[in-house]
Amino acid sequence: xxxxxxxxxxxxxxxxxxxxxxxxYSNSASDYFIWYKQESGKGPxxxxxIRSNMDKRQGQRVTVLLNKTVKHLSLQIAATQPGDSAVYFxxxxxxxxxxxxxxxxxxxxxxx
Amino acid sequence: DVKVTQSSRYLVxxxxxxxxxxxxxxxxxxxxxxxxxxxxLGLRLIYFSYxxxxxxxxxIPEGYSVSRExxxxxxxxxxxxxxxxxxxxxxxxxxxxxxxxxxxxxxxPGTRLTVL
Numbered sequence: 001x002x003x004x005x006x007x008x009x010x011x012x013x014x015x016x017x018x019x020x021x022x023x024x025y026s027n028s029a030s031d032y033f034i035w036y037k038q039e040s041g042k043g044p045x046x047x048x049x050i051r052s053n054m055d056k057r058q059g060q061r062v063t064v065l066l067n068k069t070v071k072h073l074s075l076q077i078a079a080t081q082p083g084d085s086a087v088y089f090x091x092x093x094x095x096x097x098x099x100x101x102x103x104x105x106x107x108x109x110x111x112x
Numbered sequence: 113d114v115k116v117t118q119s120s121r122y123l124v125x126x127x128x129x130x131x132x133x134x135x136x137x138x139x140x141x142x143x144x145x146x147x148x149x150x151x152x153l154g155l156r157l158i159y160f161s162y163x164x165x166x167x168x169x170x171x172i173p174e175g176y177s178v179s180r181e182x183x184x185x186x187x188x189x190x191x192x193x194x195x196x197x198x199x200x201x202x203x204x205x206x207x208x209x210x211x212x213x214x215x216x217x218x219x220x221p222g223t224r225l226t227v228l
Contacts (some may be wrong), residue, residue, distance in 0.1 A: 030212075032214035034216055036219075041222075042206075042221055042222070043116075043202055043219035043220050043221045043222045044155075044202070044219045045219070046216045046217075046218065049215075049216055089155070090153070093214040097145045098160065098206065098208065098214070099145075099157065099160065099170075100214075100217060102154050102155040103154065104152070104153075104154045105154060109128060110212075
């Protein structure tokens with residue numbers, strides 16, 4: 001069945017270092033992927049998305065990489081800051097229109 | 113900017129009460145969603161709606177119902193609240209694009225519901 005999962009439930013990095021958060025997906029037919037950031041007590045906030053016709057997309061300090069061969073998605077955060085501390089979710093589109101399937105989330109902790 | 117608002121940030125109800133959670137979006141989105149979020153279980157879809165008066169069951173609809181009488185408003189109803197419905201409830205909306213193209217969902221701040 002469809003599923004989206006994360007390799008690591010927690011990630012701790014030093015301020016200023018780069019962070020990489022990974023995500024595996026199982027549905028090879030998925031063609032849209034998205035990363036959300038959720039801070040404590042708040043709703044998820046859109047970070048960046050990517051469609052399957054691309055393998056890389058860059059935003060401000062963030063890059064999403066898509067490897068369709070191994071069904072793997074990653075989020076790279078450059079020069080990680082304390083304000084980046086949050087839970088990060090990946091999601092993929094489902095076969096049923098409009099729906100997204102979310103992963104369990106990775107908690108990123110930034111040490112000063 | 114898209115804004116999704118939820119009627120309450122925190123709510124405490126008693127077992128057996130009927131509970132209404134309201135969600136309003138201001139960007140004329142066709143799609144609206146209700147999720148619950150529990151530690152270790154991630155976001156689970158309860159119900160969603162593609163248009164006014166339309167609703168579809170998500171993954172965990174039992175014990176819930178929804179109402180979409182106006183495009184901007186999507187209500188989640190707990191007919192008889194139970195303690196296992198204590199959770200964070202998140203509403204989201206998204207634009208319906210032509211050709212089956214997906215785009216992001218915009219989330220509200222969440223309602224933390226406690227059922228005693």
